[in-house]
Amino acid sequence: MSGIDLDDVSNWRGRDVVDENGHPVGVITGLYVDDATGRPEWATVKSGLFSHRVTFVPLSQATLHGMRVQVPYAHDRIHDAPNIDPDGQLSADEEVRLYQHYGLDYNAGSVSGADSEFVAPATDKVEEAAPSGTRLRRHESAE
Secondary structure, three states, rough: OOOOHHHHHOOOOEEEOOOOOOOOEEEEEEEEEEOOOEEEEEEEEEEEOOOOEEEEEEEEOOOOEEEEEEEEOHHHHHHHHOOOOOOOOOHHHHHHHHHHHOEEEEEEOEEEOOOOOOOOOOOOOHHHHHOOOOEEEEOOOOO
């Protein structure tokens, strides 16, 4: 994560998320960390006042602007993310779908941004990259 204090990310619950143009997306309701590194990788974001929709948003390129978290994605791309239940741990298939949607490189050890235009990898490449188990789990706060 560029320029983010990793120790502070666990305090981001309740902060507003804005898209690449500064438009409001929603509020962070949870964080998912990498099991191997303990680093926060994803936030769950609830959009709309009366909405029950929760969307996963990657934190790998997020920046902090005061009390807001800005992510380098358009509002529509975030809204169109795969509908995945934030039940505590992501399956390998759910992880792959999220990484593909946001155009991020996926491997068992790291995440890096790709060009804004996403080109779907060959199916066998995704299967090779997907770990046999899960690696992302919800970060439980100490509260």
